[in-house]
Amino acid sequence: MDIINLLLLILAGFLGGLLNTVASSGSAVTLPAMIFIGLSPQVANATNRVALLVGFIMATYKYHKAGLVDWKRGMQLAPMIIIGTIVGTLFVGKLNDTQVKQMLAFALLVSISLIILKPNTFKDVNSSLGIKPINLGIIITTFLIGIWGGLIVLDIGTFMLIAFSLQQGMNLQQANVQKAIQMLFVAGVSLIIFQSNSKVDWQAALFLSVGSVAGSYLGTKFTINPALKKWIYRFLLMIIGVEIIKLLFDEIIKIS
Numbered sequence: 116m117d118i119i120n121l122l123l124l125i126l127a128g129f130l131g132g133l134l135n136t137v138a139s140s141g142s143a144v145t146l147p148a149m150i151f152i153g154l155s156p157q158v159a160n161a162t163n164r165v166a167l168l169v170g171f172i173m174a175t176y177k178y179h180k181a182g183l184v185d186w187k188r189g190m191q192l193a194p195m196i197i198i199g200t201i202v203g204t205l206f207v208g209k210l211n212d213t214q215v216k217q218m219l220a221f222a223l224l225v226s227i228s229l230i231i232l233k234p235n236t237f238k239d240v241n242s243s244l245g246i247k248p249i250n251l252g253i254i255i256t257t258f259l260i261g262i263w264g265g266l267i268v269l270d271i272g273t274f275m276l277i278a279f280s281l282q283q284g285m286n287l288q289q290a291n292v293q294k295a296i297q298m299l300f301v302a303g304v305s306l307i308i309f310q311s312n313s314k315v316d317w318q319a320a321l322f323l324s325v326g327s328v329a330g331s332y333l334g335t336k337f338t339i340n341p342a343l344k345k346w347i348y349r350f351l352l353m354i355i356g357v358e359i360i361k362l363l364f365d366e367i368i369k370i371s
Contacts, residue, residue, distance in 0.1 A: 120152040121322045128326025132170040135327075136295070136334025138350040139272025140358060142167075145327075146269065149319060158316050160207070160267060161309035165320035167268065168302035170327035174295040177335035183288070189296035191249055192257050196297045197304050199261020204308040207266050220359070222263075223270065226277055227355045230348075247284045256282060257297070264301035265308075271301065273355060287347040291338050 127148035131141030142163055149159035178184050210218075256278045264271045272294055279290035309315055337343050 116152070116318060123148055123152060124319055124322040125326040128166050128170075128323040128328075129330040130326075131166065131323075132173075132327035132330025132332075133334045134330075134350075134354070135167065135170060135272055135298075136174045136291075136331045137337055138291075138347055138354050139276065139294075140270055140354045141170075141272075141327075141330075142267075142269045143358065145323060149316075149323070152319070154316055154319060157207075158314055161306070161312075161314035162316045162320045162323065163268065164302045164306040164309060165315060165317075166323040166327040167298060168306060169324045170331040171295050171298040171302060173328045173331040174335050175299060177332065177339070178292045178295060181339050183292045183339070184296065185246075185289075185293065186296075188246070188249070189293060192253070192293070192297060193300050195254050195258040196261040196264070196300050199258040199263075200265040200301050200304045201261075201308070203262035203265020204305045205265070210266065218263075222274065223355055223359050226273055227352070227359065229277055229281065230352055230355070245284070246289065247282070249283075253278065253282045260297075261301060264298075265305050268301065268305075270355075270358065272298070273351065276351060287351070288338060291347060 127145050131145040133141070134144065135141035145163050145166060146156075146159050149162060150156060154162065175184065260271060260274050260278065263274065275294040275297060276287065276290045279285045279293050280287060283290075283293075285293065306315070338347060
């Protein structure tokens with residue numbers, strides 16, 4: 116792998132770590148970058164889990180130092196996210212590209228509809244209301260999000276932010292912190308399974324992870340800052356909008 120490709124991986128990891136920590140969709144940068152330098156989609160999907168894991172370790176560490184981590188709730192949600200991730204990772208080869216795109220398009224349309232219809236839920240960064248107890252609804256949702264994370268991790272952060280905000284009553288900063296905790300389990304569990312099948316390119320993972328740690332560090336400083344955390348909502352809305360536009364553009368190109 117030449118120096119240009121290695122630098123590209125570091126840059127992609129940095130942007131991916133930044134996006135993942137601030138809102139979501141960092142994998143929309145890292146996956147295409149790895150495929151561009153010659154990795155197969157399957158290897159890129161597996162290798163991406165390394166960068167996700169180290170990036171969210173950095174993010175969780177920074178959140179913990181700031182006193183923002185609710186470890187009790189994180190551990191309560193962990194079993195369902197882990198089981199879902201195992202199911203999704205084991206069946207990752209069962210869906211073709213068209214089916215994955217259709218699922219992603221549907222999920223994104225639902226997500227942006229919820230954000231537009233209930234904007235105050237996501238804009239409230241100083242909520243004094245208590246977080247709701249864990250119920251059957253969030254357990255099922257967390258399990259389904261875990262399946263998606265095992266299959267293809269793209270936009271899993273978006274789904275977590277929306278689920279934790281709507282179903283648990285968290286503001287976006289609280290949801291972002293809980294997202295970081297749950298992503299440790301998603302990335303770690305799926306990485307173990309992928310590595311058992313020898314699908315991880317560790318050279319690419321190393322350079323991608325260097326960038327991811329730096330991007331995640333910057334992203335956590337952004338989301339912790341009281342003056343800047345209100346931008347999480349705007350980033351989330353923008354990212355989902357760009358994803359939908361890209362999916363529509365891909366379909367137009369296919370038809371033409």
